Amino acid sequence: MAEPASTRRVIESHEIYSSHLWEDRTIKVCLPPGYPSNGTYPVLFCHDGNEFITHGRIATIAVERMVSASLSPMVIVCMAMNPRLRSADYDISGERHEAYTRFVMEECIPFVEEQYAISPAREEWFMAGVSLGAAASLSIHLQHPDVFGQLLLFSGAYYPPLQERVREATNLSGLSAYMLVGRQETAVETKEHGTLDFYHYNRQMRSLLEARGAVVDYREADGTHVWGFWQRHLPQALDWLHERLLSHRA
Template sequence: MTDSRYLKRTIIKEEIESEFLGEKRYLRVYLPPGYNEIISYPVVYCQDGEEFFNFGRIATHANQLILDEGIDPFIIVGVEVNTTIRTEEYAPFGNRFEAYTSCFTEEIIPFIEQKYPVRREPGERILAGDSLGATVSLHLALKRPDLFAKIISLSGAYYEPSLKLLAQETDLAALSLFMIVGLQEQNYTTDTGTYNFVELNRKAKALLEERGAKVTYFEKDGKHLWGFWQQELPDALIHFLK
C-alpha cells in the first residue's frame, strides 16, 4: 500500500495564453513538501504533463524521493498537450513544432520563473518526455543549450528527421541524458508508421555519444506503455537530482 504521506501532494493548475500557439496552454505545478518561497528549487519540465501526473504518478514518486530517499526538494511542471495534435507539436516535421518550441522557451519558462522560485541554470532544469515527448525535449535542448542540459528520455521516438538533425550537431559535451527503452518495443505502431524503438534509441545514443554527450542508457523488458515508464521514473529522477 502506498504510504499516505506520499499522497499528500500540492499540485497547482495554471494556464497561460500563448501568442505562438494562438490558444491557452495548461500547466500542472507540483510543489514539494515543506515548500518555501524563499528557497530556490531545481525544476523538472514534463511534456505530456497530464500523463506524467496521472499515469507516471510523478508527484507521488517525488514525495517518496524527498521524504524517504534524501533527495533535495524540487518542483515539477507538467505541460499539457492536446493528443490529437501532439505529433504536430512534438515532431520536428510537425506544422506546429516551431510554435510549440517557441511557446515553451519564450512563454512557459518565463511564466514559471516569474511565479515560482525555480533555479535558472541549464543544469538545474530537467526536461522529461516519453516517446515523442522525449524527442521534443531533445530538440529543445539542441535549440537552446543556454536553457537546457539534462533530459529524461523514456522510449524516445527518434525518427529519421530527428536523427538527421542530431547528426548535424558537432559538440554536445554539455548535454546529459538518461535514456531507457523497452525490449518489447521493436515493432510499435504510431500515427506515422511502425518503428523499431530499440534500434532508434541505439542510433540516437550513438550519435549523442559521438558528439560528446553524457548518456546513461538502459534496455529493459518493457512495452511502449506508462506501466513500464512509471517504474523507471524514480531512477531517472534520482540520476539527475541526487
C-alpha cells in the same frame, strides 16, 4: 486517516493562453514538501504533463522520494499537450513544432519563473519526455543548449529527421541524458508512420549522441511502449537526476 501534511501532494493548475499556439494550455506545477522556504528549487519540465501525473504518478513518486531525502526538493512543471496536435507540436517535422518550442521557451518558462521560486542556475534545470515528448526534449536542447542540458528521455521517437539533425551537430558535450528503452519496443504502432522499431531508434540515438560528446546513461529493460513501463523505471530516472544535482552542488 488523513495523509500527513509532509507527504501530501500539492499540485497547482494554471491556464496560459499561448500567442504562439493560439490556444490555452494547462500547466500543472507539483510543489515539494514545505514549499515555499528560503531559497530556490531545481525544476523539471515535463511534456505530456497530464499523463506524467495520472499515468506516470510523478507527483506521488517524487514527493515520496523527497520526504525520504532520496530526491532533492524540486518543482515539477507538467505541460499538458493537445491530443489532436501532439505530433504537430512535438515532432521536429510537425507544422507547429517551432511554435510549440517558442511556447515553452517564451511563455511557459517566464510564467513559471515569475510565479515560483525556481533556481536561476541552468545546471539545476531538467526536461523529461516519453516517445515524441522525448524527441521534443532533445530538439529543444539542440536549439537551446544553454538552457536545457540535462534530459530524461523515455523510449524516444527518434525518427530519421531528428537523427539527421543530431548528425549535423558537431559538439554535444554540454548534454547529459538519461535514456531508457524497452527491449520489446521493436514494433510500435504509430498513427502517422505505421509500425516502427523504437528499440533500434534509441540504440542509434545513443550512438549518435555519444559520438558527439554527450554523456549518456543508457538503460534497456524488458518492457513495451506503455506508461506502465515508464512508471516502473521513473524512480531510477529520478535517482539519476538527484545525482546530477549533488554533483553540481559539490
